[in-house]
Amino acid sequence: MAQATVADGADFQTDAAVSSALRTLDFELGGVTALKQAMGGALGASFAAAVALLQSLSGRAIVSGMGKSGHVGQKIAATLSSTGTPAFFVHPGEASHGDLGMITPEDAVIALSWSGETVELTNLITYARRFAVPIIAITSRGESSLAKAAHHALILPQATEACPHGLAPTTSSLMQLAIGDALAIALLEGKGFTAHDFKVFHPGGQLGANLKHVGDFMHTGARLPLTTPDTPMSEALVLMTEKSFGCLGVVETDGKLIGILTDGDLRRKMGDGLLEATVSDVMTRGPKTIGPDELASAALNMLNTSKITALFVVEDGRPVGIVHIHDLLRLGVA
Incomplete structure (x- = not known):
């Protein structure tokens, strides 16, 4: 047995x-x-x-x-x-x-x-x-x-x-x-x-972080990585490295955001003629954006859903800030 x-x-x-x-x-x-x-x-x-x-x-x-x-x-x-x-x-x-x-x-x-x-x-x-x-x-x-x-x-x-x-x-x-x-x-x-009312009573912890507005923690002013469509790629690469967001927002003369230049765009267009091209030849048009009054949780959802690492914050079509996935990690949202 x-x-x-x-x-x-x-x-x-x-x-x-x-x-x-x-x-x-x-x-x-x-x-x-x-x-x-x-x-x-x-x-x-x-x-x-x-x-x-x-x-x-x-x-x-x-x-x-x-x-x-x-x-x-x-x-x-x-x-x-x-x-x-x-x-x-x-x-x-x-x-x-x-x-x-x-x-x-x-x-x-x-x-x-x-x-x-x-x-x-x-x-x-x-x-x-x-x-x-x-x-x-x-x-x-x-x-x-x-x-x-x-x-x-x-x-x-x-x-x-x-x-x-x-x-x-x-x-x-x-x-x-x-x-x-x-x-x-x-x-x-x-x-x-509303969720905005909820935020007033929940300023702490991950819940409080999720209820912060994008405008509360976005990068603004001189930190914004922006360029124009006719900028040579040789200059754009230097600017992208300097700003360290892994992307550049592309704006027209009226200041409206028309595209984005990312590390992924560079890999897809890698070749002998890359440095002689202009930003408009390489960029992706119609980038994902978010408004400054949206919640941090909404920004995280958009980043995850779109499988991207940064979002430009716009008002009336013009970029006023940028948020990166690392910002959400520091806040405790992600």
Whole structure:
């Protein structure tokens, strides 16, 4: 009889772990699918009313929840804030010790509780009702205390937790997170919140770099590698080497960009007569360009799609700058 090896044990553990992960994903997919289906009924009507309420606020969205619902609530508050709906998280325990003063009648409360009976939310809900602060409940029980106290109750469908004991919030947490994301995106779209608006709240990291405008980091003035169509190639090669972008923009007498001379053009036209030719004989007409108000992410996409390394930045057909793939690397975009 063959004996099991260490490798066999490792394979078994790997198979068991993957099988467990697949079961978890199946349960959680089932929860999100049920949530999507519920949007076609009463949940959809309540959701639309909640969006309308949040759109009309002159104050902020106050998100609260306990335990895992609280962790999800913090993420929802952060997503709302970053997409144009001012929001912050108030811990229900701290609310009873002074943080209720952070909530004003111009605000609205978004309270998360899967059971709808979270004791720690009681004082916050009582305070909100006392001062006519609207409440949006996110819960799975329509007959719960929280749902009955709310102006709009988003009743999520019952779901089986991925936890085999049915104890650890897993599927339910994902469904809360999904409905929170849905609220944020519906509000973003309703307000016409743009990528340029998004940039204001995300100046750091790769996301912030992607949201910079091309005009913020393009090379300008004397750095621009420009020449004219009748320039001898012997002079153009010296200028291209001096400017070090691997290309020259070709402009007419009116200053408009009509072509580009690249390292690739030189390789394609390499021969005995290259130095006697003029730029117009070698250049590529109709180069790819971008505007100074476009985002860095758009520049990167154009460079990658066109398989080029530099883009001229133009206004009214005239070059005002140039960006190179190395600029995007330095920014952290690429």
